Amino acid sequence: MSAVPAAEFTAVGRHYPGGVRALDAVDLRIDQGEMAAILGPSGSGKSTLLHLLGTLDAPTEGTVRVFGHDVGALSDDGLSALRARSIGFVFQQFHLAPNVPAVDNVADGLLYTGAGFRTRRRRALRALDRVGLTDRAHHRPHELSGGQRQRVAIARAVVGSPRLLLADEPTGALDTASGAAVMELLGELNLEGVTVVVITHDRELAARLPRRVEVRDGRVVADSGVAPREEAV
């Protein structure tokens, strides 16, 4: 089965007024089921790339297709629906609602999918279970460690079973051990079939991933390419 690519960039530029070229002439294809790391120094355009992948931003040049949809041609509603159903985000700063129990933070990952309140809670508990935080469901963010907070954020990102999971330096605010645990969790989710793209500047962590895309000054300067997988079968 040759599924539509998770994302496909064709000559993509993202320019800002004043001549800033956050991304320039990027061609990139990420197939469903892949797990890729995006590497590069600070300011090289990694986050910009991830935002385009996640339809939070649109290119000023070229086309971005996500699951076949031309991001530049979709309305705000169309993009929002795509994000609600197919894309999950994890951020360096977690972005958890303060004073809100973990389970409700996770349940908010389904708020814009049309799922009812009970369903959202039930699935949130299951997602917390999945990231190993069953016993922390009713803790508030400030009662959790950094690693636990990031796992809550991951649970929120995957509670809606997205096909594409995007993480912007998810280990950036964590110690080495928690960071490794988070990367391991992302790896497991990938094995369950989720396409995972993760920004990191930890070369050691990146080295263990099947694919590495290196960005510098808004351009892709190295790409270890699509790892041959089930296509061969």
Add this chain to the structure above:
Amino acid sequence: MRAPLRRRGGPGPGPRPARMAFGDRLRTGAGGLRARPTRVVLSALGIAIGIAAMVAVVGVSSSGRAELDERIGRLGTNLVTVSPGSDLFGGEATLPEEAQGRIGRMPEVESVSQVELLSGTNVYRSDLVPSGESGGIGAYAVDPGLLETIRAEVRLGSGLNPATRDHPSVVLGAAAAERLGIDRITPDTVVLIGDTYFSVVGVLERADLAPELDNAALIGRSVAERVFGAEGEASTVYVRVDPEKVASVRERVGRNANPERPNEVEVSRPSDALEARRAADQTLNGLLLGLGGVALLVGGVGVANTMVISVLERRGEIGLRRALGATRRDVRTQFLVEAMALSALGGLAGVLLGAAATAGYALLRGWPVALPWWAGVGAVCVTVLIGAVAGLWPALRAAAQQPTEALGSA
């Protein structure tokens, strides 16, 4: 370079967003208030004060009106008073002696009772008070049925009854008793009227339909004739008439009282003064309501201010919600609902506060507590509206924020 970020809202090509349930919108919008309770309380306070002021104004005035209505109902609007006016040359006229009898024979009249001011007769607590300090209390010779006709109530003791009527006994009006310092009655309680001691047998409540009797000492007619030489020349005749025929009696009673000189008779309906007080209330109410409105406006500005700050502070949350799939509309609605909830919270507190103030004031004055339901419902509706107006601009700002903004920053 084409601007990539401005997108149409509403449906377009591609997947359709799910509709958020009403309950979820409410929960999400109100949920934003829980994070900063102190600020919520402070900015709802402005609204609460404005609403409380307006509700209290409405409550106090309707309680006052309820009390007035109750009083008017009790007193009846069918009392007509007949008194001498002035003659052609501006001098004081008099009523003929037969006036009371003739009025009493009118078929519409239910009861009639006259009083006669004993002019030049002063009333004192004791003979130690110098004669200049009588306090303007008038002594009146009255008919037996007077209190029933004007429906005056006895606060202390009793009215003049056959047992006391012919002896030197007196009933004092409320103001007169106060001036004379009489707040209880013992067998020794006496006042000096002219040169004669009278035992005080009763004190009246304020007589709304005959306020001239509040500052009066009422004595029986036969005693008055004996002691002061009263002549039966009425200073006022109180006439209780068939409630259906008040207007017609009013027109004809002057001619009955004084057929020769009907123009020298003054006829009035004392309940008119009570009814006029209801109208007088309204102007003051308008002013107070206006002040409440100003407080409400200030409260609305406070809500808008809070929401603007909230939107600025929560750029990260807005970005996150957009990443989770919120449409611009979802974000706009969330902040709009939050502003409405904030304002309505103030409104609700204001209604409770205003109702409490109404109840407190009414109970203090011995009035019935009356707060029309529309005041509470209206107040909450108005605050929801204020919240919507105050929250509109901040909500539009929130919805216009780029999804990527503030997502990458700490």
